[in-house]
Amino acid sequence: LKTPEAxxxxxxxxxxxxxxxxxxxxxxxxLREAEIKHGRVAMLAAAGSMVQDIATAPAYDAIAGGAKMTxxxxxxxxxxxxxxxx
Numbered sequence: 001l002k003t004p005e006a007x008x009x010x011x012x013x014x015x016x017x018x019x020x021x022x023x024x025x026x027x028x029x030x031l032r033e034a035e036i037k038h039g040r041v042a043m044l045a046a047a048g049s050m051v052q053d054i055a056t057a058p059a060y061d062a063i064a065g066g067a068k069m070t071x072x073x074x075x076x077x078x079x080x081x082x083x084x085x086x
Contacts, residue, residue: 003016006023011032018024022031053068060066067075076082 004018004023006028007014007016007018049069056066064072064075
């Protein structure tokens with residue numbers, strides 16, 4: 001693959017890999033900030049899913065019956081609460 005012009009090796013970790021050509025369409029600094037932001041949001045989401053298995057609120061217990069994350073989908077399907085997604 002041809003190395004894009006915007007990826008000239010000046011940024012940390014830049015090895016010139018951009019197979020879809022995003023650096024030709026958008027500002028590389030914007031793309032870098034977006035990637036960092038999305039990575040942080042994903043880390044918060046992963047931590048949030050772990051916290052849900054450890055600590056639950058009384059309202060959650062009333063709705064989901066205290067099901068853990070791995071069994072929550074099946075519990076809500078049986079209850080009929082997932083029909084709104086269809």
